[in-house]
Amino acid sequence: MQNSFEYNFARFVHILRHLGIKVSTGETITALRALELVDLLNKEHVKAALAATLIKNPDEQPIFTQAFESFFAVPEVKQQQREEWEEKRAEGRRLIEEADHDLVYEGETLSLTDEEKLFYARLPEDEKKRIKRYLESSKLPDDRYHSFKPMLEYQIRGTLRYWKQRLGEEDDNYYIPSLKVDDEVLASIIRELGEDDSNLLYEDMKKIRERDLPHVTNVLKLLSRKLATKISRRYRMSKKMVKIDLRRSIKANVRYGGIIFKLHYKQKRIQKPDIMLICDVSGSMARYAAFVIQFIYGLSSVVKNIESFIFAEELEYVTPYFMKIRPFEETMMELMGKSKIWGKGTNFNKSLKTLQEHYPLLLNSNTVVIILSDTKTLEIDQAAQELLKLKKSVKDIIWLNTLPYNEWKDLQSVAAFQRHCQMYECYTLAHLEKIIRKQFIH
Amino acid sequence: MDLKKLTIEQLRTSFEEEGYIAEDEIVIPVYLALRLEKPILITGAPGVGKTEIAKVLARIFKTDLIRLQCYEGLDENKALYEWNYQRQLIKIQLIKESTSSELIEQNLFSPAYLLERPLLKAIQATRKNVLLIDEIDKTDEEFEAFLFEVLSDFQVSIPELGTIYARHIPIVVLTNNGERELSDGLKRRCVFLYIDFPSIEKEIRIIKTKVPQLEARLAEEVAGAMHYMRHHIDLKKKPSISETLDFANALVLMGAQRLEPEHIRQALNLLLKDKDDIDMFNKEVGPAELVEIVRSRLKR
Known part of the structure; x- marks a missing residue:
């Protein structure tokens, strides 16, 4: 069964789905029919036939190519994939066992997730010793044991989260390999995609390198154009001839003796939304600086009437920087040099107040506000109130959050702001692409 | 050229004979679309030769090219059919007093009063033709939904006349400049071809x-x-x-x-x-x- 053509084909489709490419059953059947029409011994023909039937988006091309090359690799390469994968899994298991051995309270292992254990195993030795000492010294009388253990687990989890954030921001290589991937081909594709320099779509934008900037700028420009088109389209009234303009029809048909010969229709006026961009440039967002400016740069170059602001502990109006036609690097240098708030602390509340007090004319029922921020700010409750006030005076608020989705639950600010806007995870170009693809403006 | 006996090599040669330089990445999707009788959705930057593929296909198969140029606000009336309102009015004026009202109505909604737009023209054609739906991304989403209904069954229902089935399934070429994301429904029904700038x-x-x-x-x-x-x-x-x-x-x-x-x-x-x-x-x-x-x- 495992060597049958259908089984292998279904597995390939399954891998594509795992990698985020939507492949329906109908498309799978079409692909199978397509394979009947090409020479199965010609790899390039098979690849072209599968690409034509299974992927429907140019952005999916690099993933498809990588998946195809890994899946249809020669047996030696497959064997190597398998060995590497087995090695990785064994290493993961060893690290988890090590953590199980260390993270013990009163002879009983703490209940932490595999991911947390893996992270613990990769901590600096000093820090591991400190945690172990803390666990050993935490002795309580027997009757309080059961209520104390969950508290201890909670504390350890908090410590791990702190280290994850700290190490994650300082050292890009500190991310742990996931054990969730249960397929050697998939693991190999993910590794190859990660190593592929040209595949910036899936790269965390805080890791963006200077030499990649021009490429990212181009991708962002393209995405910005799509976003701008989508926003304007969504709000356009249909031009369909639905309502007859009787007055104009009668007037135009007087010459035909009153018979309504030529119809005139009422057309609703097309109104494009005004886009307002508010980007966080505070210290916690510093590593996303290039992404933020490129986003404004990209959007400004395709949407004519866009108003841009940056904020940290105050709000700054930056539209004029993006009005001149010049290379991205120049814009970035000037903006970073002249801004008084770049890299400072965050006060979203104060910034929103400034926006509403000083720029009321920019806020109207036709304005779509796009906020790019990690939500980390002082005065969360007041900021949420200000956001609510802003929501009432504009058409819509879209929040692009640079924090990974699985961290949202740990932050009070996310919960507070999420109530008043549509919030999306957005720290890679692929996220931005996905957001744009979705119907996110109601 | 007989579609059922068509080979990849034949198609490549025909493309070259028509002055279109095409490699496997272009020829195979086109070949599959022809053999599977599915529309082909061609994406790429403006000017890379998307529309040209439809024109070349029409020349290769020595058939008509029916073009539907898309734009924002395009609706069924402009794409499919429309009743010739003016002609109907004249008819009413002419036969008002001489014929029974039921008969007038029957006559008024006959094919003679139907203005065929490109989609209906392609479906009703007496031989297989090439239907080019150019710049599909310029239309509204509702039109796109209507279109993929037509493209999946190649039949059209006109309330006054009944359902019209395609005599020959046309070769459908859709082009897309990528300005807007197309719906999954439409993409799923098509064979996909992305044309990048050439080497x-x-x-x-x-x-x-x-x-x-x-x-x-x-x-x-x-x-x-x-x-x-x-x-x-x-x-x-x-x-x-x-x-x-x-x-x-x-x-x-x-x-x-x-x-x-x-x-x-x-x-x-x-x-x-x-x-x-x-x-x-x-x-x-x-x-x-x-x-x-x-x-x-x-x-x-």
Whole structure:
């Protein structure tokens, strides 16, 4: 069964789905029919036939190519994939066992997730010793044991989260390999995609390198154009001839003796939304600086009437920087040099107040506000109130959050702001692409 | 040419005979779309040769090309059919007093009063034709939904006349400039083809085929210059193949033997269609430097 053509084909489709490419059953059947029409011994023909039937988006091309090359690799390469994968899994298991051995309270292992254990195993030795000492010294009388253990687990989890954030921001290589991937081909594709320099779509934008900037700028420009088109389209009234303009029809048909010969229709006026961009440039967002400016740069170059602001502990109006036609690097240098708030602390509340007090004319029922921020700010409750006030005076608020989705639950600010806007995870170009693809403006 | 006996090689040769240089990545999706009788959705930047594929197919199969140019606000009336209201009114005026009302109504909603728009024309055609739905991304989403209904069954229901089935399933080519994301429903029904800007070698072949009067050396320089402009200058609208060919034709008219800065300066408006892009080009590279870069690359 495992060597049958259908089984292998279904597995390939399954891998594509795992990698985020939507492949329906109908498309799978079409692909199978397509394979009947090409020479199965010609790899390039098979690849072209599968690409034509299974992927429907140019952005999916690099993933498809990588998946195809890994899946249809020669047996030696497959064997190597398998060995590497087995090695990785064994290493993961060893690290988890090590953590199980260390993270013990009163002879009983703490209940932490595999991911947390893996992270613990990769901590600096000093820090591991400190945690172990803390666990050993935490002795309580027997009757309080059961209520104390969950508290201890909670504390350890908090410590791990702190280290994850700290190490994650300082050292890009500190991310742990996931054990969730249960397929050697998939693991190999993910590794190859990660190593592929040209595949910036899936790269965390805080890791963006200077030499990649021009490429990212181009991708962002393209995405910005799509976003701008989508926003304007969504709000356009249909031009369909639905309502007859009787007055104009009668007037135009007087010459035909009153018979309504030529119809005139009422057309609703097309109104494009005004886009307002508010980007966080505070210290916690510093590593996303290039992404933020490129986003404004990209959007400004395709949407004519866009108003841009940056904020940290105050709000700054930056539209004029993006009005001149010049290379991205120049814009970035000037903006970073002249801004008084770049890299400072965050006060979203104060910034929103400034926006509403000083720029009321920019806020109207036709304005779509796009906020790019990690939500980390002082005065969360007041900021949420200000956001609510802003929501009432504009058409819509879209929040692009640079924090990974699985961290949202740990932050009070996310919960507070999420109530008043549509919030999306957005720290890679692929996220931005996905957001744009979705119907996110109601 | 019989579609059922068509081979990939035959199709490639036919494309080349019609002056369209196509590699496996283009020929195979087109071949599959023809054999599977599915619409082909072609995506790519403007000017890379998307629409040309439909025209070439019409020439290869010696059939009609029916074109539906999409735009925002396009609706069923413009795409499918419309009753000829004026003609119906005249008829009513003429036979008002002589015939029974039931008969008038029957006559008024007959095919004679139907204005066929491109989709209906393609479905009702007496032989297989090529239906080009150009720039589908310019339409509204509701029209797209309507369209994929038509494309999945190749039948149309006209309330007054009943259902009309396609006599021959047309060869459907949809083009998309990627300005808007198309719905999954439409994409799922099509064979997908993405046409990227060509490699230098392919572009040289295209120039030689389309503008044979151009010197071989000059064709290489033009292709090199285009490649550089697309990949190294931050342009809003990159020059595509159609711009390359316009430029090549202009060089022939200018009697050029080698690419000189003056040629680029004089024909820059053919390559770049946006003032910001022209400014960016002059600021970043300029004609003289571009020529120098191209020549030094060709020497290597």
